[in-house]
Amino acid sequence: MIRHEQDFIMRQIQMLMRFVARILFGKDSISAELSEEEIGEMGELYNRLNDLLQISDICNAEDMLHDNFTDSKDYLRIAIWFYNNLNTMTDEELETSDFSREEIHEGLQNILSRSGIPLPTIM
Numbered sequence: 001m002i003r004h005e006q007d008f009i010m011r012q013i014q015m016l017m018r019f020v021a022r023i024l025f026g027k028d029s030i031s032a033e034l035s036e037e038e039i040g041e042m043g044e045l046y047n048r049l050n051d052l053l054q055i056s057d058i059c060n061a062e063d064m065l066h067d068n069f070t071d072s073k074d075y076l077r078i079a080i081w082f083y084n085n086l087n088t089m090t091d092e093e094l095e096t097s098d099f100s101r102e103e104i105h106e107g108l109q110n111i112l113s114r115s116g117i118p119l120p121t122i123m
C-alpha cells in the first residue's frame with residue numbers, strides 16, 4: 001500500500017481513539033501505560049495483552065482482547081490502549097507480526113460497534 005494511504009489510515013485510527021477517549025473518559029487520549037485505577041478489574045487481561053505485545057504476538061493478543069469482551073468502561077479503556085499501542089508501531093513492525101494498519105482500524109471499529117458506540121460517519 002502507498003505510504004500516504006497508510007498515513008491516512010493511521011490518522012483515522014487516531015481520530016477515532018480520541019473521539020472515544022473524549023466521549024467516554026473526558027480525555028484527549030489514553031496513555032501508553034494504564035494505572036491500576038484505570039484498568040479496574042481488568043488487570044489480568046491488561047497484563048496478558050501487554051506480555052503478548054512485548055513479544056510481538058499481535059494476532060493472539062487481538063484474539064484474546066476480542067474473546068474477553070465485556071461491556072465496561074475498563075474494557076474499552078484497555079481496548080483503546082491496545083489499538084493505540086499497535087497504531088504507534090511502524091508498518092514494518094506490524095508486517096513482521098503479520099498485521100496491518102487496516103486490521104487495527106477494523107478491530108477498533110468492531111469493539112466500538114459491539115459496545116454500542118456509534119461511529120462517526122467519516123469512518
